[in-house]
Amino acid sequence: MNPHLLTILIFIPLVAAMIMFIVPSGKRAAYKYIALITGILQLVLSGGMYCLFHPKGAGISEERLYQFVDHIPWIRLDMGSFGRLEIDYFIGVDGLSMPLLFLSALVMVVAIGASWNVQKSVKGYFILLMILDMAVMGVFSALDFFLFYVFYELMLLPLYFLIGIWGGARREYAAMKFFLYTLFGSVFMLLIMVGLYFSVTNPDTGAHTFNMLHMMNPANYVNGSFFSALANQELFGISARLLGFVVLFIAFAIKVPIVPLHTWLPDAHVEAPTPISIILAGILLKVGGYGILRICFSIFPDAALQSAWWLGLIGVVSIVYGALVALAQRDLKRMIAYSSVSHMGFVLLGIASLTTEGTAGALFQMVSHGFLSAALFFLVGMLYDRVHDRNIYHFRGLATVMPRYTVFIAVAFFASLGLPGFSAFIGEVFVIIGAFNAESINGLLPRWMAIAGSLGILLSAVYFLWTLQRMFFGQVRLKGGNVWSAALTDASPRETVIMVPMLALALVLGIYPALALDKINASVLALVELITK
Structure with a gap:
C-alpha cells in the first residue's frame, strides 16, 4: 500500500488547479471536466481508504494509532535562547477524521456537479474550487497545529471570493460578513496556538513543537502539570487553560455555527451560489465540530469537563432557536440554513454529554447532516435555476408539475427531520440518549436538556412538513403563471444522478449505521476516556 495515499488525496486538487491555470481561457468546457475527474478520483481514493481503515484500540495521542500517516520534517530553525523551532508536515487519520474525509470528497463531487452551468469567469471559479478542496482535505488530516492553521486559513480566501464574485445581489455584504466572523476567530486561535507551542516540548528532541499529539498526551495532565507554563497562571480572573479553551471554542463555534455566532450563515447561504451553499453546509460546518473534538476537547480535556454544562445549554438553545426561526422563514434556502443551525445544535449537545453514545451520535450526525444538507441545497438550487425564485408562498402544487423532483425533496425532508430508517434518526437518537444518560453516568448534563433537545425534532417535522404541504400539494398555483409552468x-x-446516491446513502446508513459507527467507535471511546478519567 502506498504510504503517501493521504498526501495524494490532499494535493490532487492542487495539481488540477495548476493544469487549469495552463489551459487557455477559451476552452471553457475543459475546466469543469478536469474538476469532475479530480472529484471522482478523490471520491474513489477516499472510499478505498475508508474500506482499508481499521479501527484500533484506545488512545488518541500516539502516532501508531493513526493510519495513512506521513510525518516529514518541514521547518527547522534555531532561535537561540528561545530554543529550536520545529514544524512538521504531519498528517494522519483516525476514527474522528476518516468519515469526514469521505464525506468531503462526496460533497465536493456534488458541488462540482452543481457548478456545471456556471458561465461567469469559469477558469477562476474552478481554480478557486480546487484550492478550497485541497484546504478542506488538509484540515481533516493535519496533526501538526501549524499545518492545521495553514489549511484552516486557506479555506477562507477561496470561499470569500466564491461568495463575493459569483453570489447574489448582496454578495459583497455576505462575503465580508463571513470573512470578518471567521477571521475574528482565527486571529485569537493563532495566539492560543503560539501559547501552546511554547508550553510543550518534543520528548525526543527537547524542542518546542506544534505536534498536536504531544499537546494531547495524557502524561502531560498528571498532577496538573500539563503545559506547566500555563497551568498555574490566570488571566482576567480565569485560568489560562480555561481561557485558551474558550477562545478556541469560539473560533470553531463560529464555523459550526452556534447561537449567537450564527448570523453570518443565513446571509452567506442566501447570497452564495448553489455549489458554495452545498460546501458551506456539507463541509464547512463540520470543520467547526471536528475542531472542537480534535483540538478543544483533546488538548484541554480539563476545561472541556469544566465547561460541559454550558456547552450543553448552548446546544439546546441552538436546537430550539434554529428550529423556531426556520419555521418563520418564507425563503426556502434561508429556512434550510436555519435548520442547519438547529441540526448542528445536536452535535454540540452530544459532544457536551461526554458519553460514548452522545459523542458517537454527534459525529454520526455530522456525517448525516453533511450529505443531507448538500442534497437539500442542491434541490433548492434546481428550483432557483429554473424560475429564479425561492419564496415558499409563490409555489403550490409542484408535485403535479415536477413529480420526480417532488419525490427527491420529500425523501430529503423526511430524512432530515429524523424519520426512522434514515441516517439523521440514528444521529439524533444517539445524541438524545447520551444527553439523557449523562446525568447518571457523569452528572454533567441535567435530563431536561435531553428533553428540550427532543423538542427540536418535533419542530423540524413541523417546518419541513408544512413546507412540503404548502409548495407541493393542492391545486397548481404559481406566481409566474404559464411562464413558470x-x-x-x-x-x-444529471440532477438525478447526483441526487440518488445521496438519498440512498441516507437510507443505507439509517438501516445499517455500523458502516460508520464501527469506524469511529474506538476513537470516540479514547476521547471520552481522556476527558472523563
Missing part, C-alpha cells in the same frame, strides 16, 4: 421542468438525468 413551462420553465419548471422535472429533474434532468
Whole structure:
C-alpha cells in the first residue's frame, strides 16, 4: 500500500488547479471536466481508504494509532535562547477524521456537479474550487497545529471570493460578513496556538513543537502539570487553560455555527451560489465540530469537563432557536440554513454529554447532516435555476408539475427531520440518549436538556412538513403563471444522478449505521476516556 495515499488525496486538487491555470481561457468546457475527474478520483481514493481503515484500540495521542500517516520534517530553525523551532508536515487519520474525509470528497463531487452551468469567469471559479478542496482535505488530516492553521486559513480566501464574485445581489455584504466572523476567530486561535507551542516540548528532541499529539498526551495532565507554563497562571480572573479553551471554542463555534455566532450563515447561504451553499453546509460546518473534538476537547480535556454544562445549554438553545426561526422563514434556502443551525445544535449537545453514545451520535450526525444538507441545497438550487425564485408562498402544487423532483425533496425532508430508517434518526437518537444518560453516568448534563433537545425534532417535522404541504400539494398555483409552468421542468438525468446516491446513502446508513459507527467507535471511546478519567 502506498504510504503517501493521504498526501495524494490532499494535493490532487492542487495539481488540477495548476493544469487549469495552463489551459487557455477559451476552452471553457475543459475546466469543469478536469474538476469532475479530480472529484471522482478523490471520491474513489477516499472510499478505498475508508474500506482499508481499521479501527484500533484506545488512545488518541500516539502516532501508531493513526493510519495513512506521513510525518516529514518541514521547518527547522534555531532561535537561540528561545530554543529550536520545529514544524512538521504531519498528517494522519483516525476514527474522528476518516468519515469526514469521505464525506468531503462526496460533497465536493456534488458541488462540482452543481457548478456545471456556471458561465461567469469559469477558469477562476474552478481554480478557486480546487484550492478550497485541497484546504478542506488538509484540515481533516493535519496533526501538526501549524499545518492545521495553514489549511484552516486557506479555506477562507477561496470561499470569500466564491461568495463575493459569483453570489447574489448582496454578495459583497455576505462575503465580508463571513470573512470578518471567521477571521475574528482565527486571529485569537493563532495566539492560543503560539501559547501552546511554547508550553510543550518534543520528548525526543527537547524542542518546542506544534505536534498536536504531544499537546494531547495524557502524561502531560498528571498532577496538573500539563503545559506547566500555563497551568498555574490566570488571566482576567480565569485560568489560562480555561481561557485558551474558550477562545478556541469560539473560533470553531463560529464555523459550526452556534447561537449567537450564527448570523453570518443565513446571509452567506442566501447570497452564495448553489455549489458554495452545498460546501458551506456539507463541509464547512463540520470543520467547526471536528475542531472542537480534535483540538478543544483533546488538548484541554480539563476545561472541556469544566465547561460541559454550558456547552450543553448552548446546544439546546441552538436546537430550539434554529428550529423556531426556520419555521418563520418564507425563503426556502434561508429556512434550510436555519435548520442547519438547529441540526448542528445536536452535535454540540452530544459532544457536551461526554458519553460514548452522545459523542458517537454527534459525529454520526455530522456525517448525516453533511450529505443531507448538500442534497437539500442542491434541490433548492434546481428550483432557483429554473424560475429564479425561492419564496415558499409563490409555489403550490409542484408535485403535479415536477413529480420526480417532488419525490427527491420529500425523501430529503423526511430524512432530515429524523424519520426512522434514515441516517439523521440514528444521529439524533444517539445524541438524545447520551444527553439523557449523562446525568447518571457523569452528572454533567441535567435530563431536561435531553428533553428540550427532543423538542427540536418535533419542530423540524413541523417546518419541513408544512413546507412540503404548502409548495407541493393542492391545486397548481404559481406566481409566474404559464411562464413558470413551462420553465419548471422535472429533474434532468444529471440532477438525478447526483441526487440518488445521496438519498440512498441516507437510507443505507439509517438501516445499517455500523458502516460508520464501527469506524469511529474506538476513537470516540479514547476521547471520552481522556476527558472523563
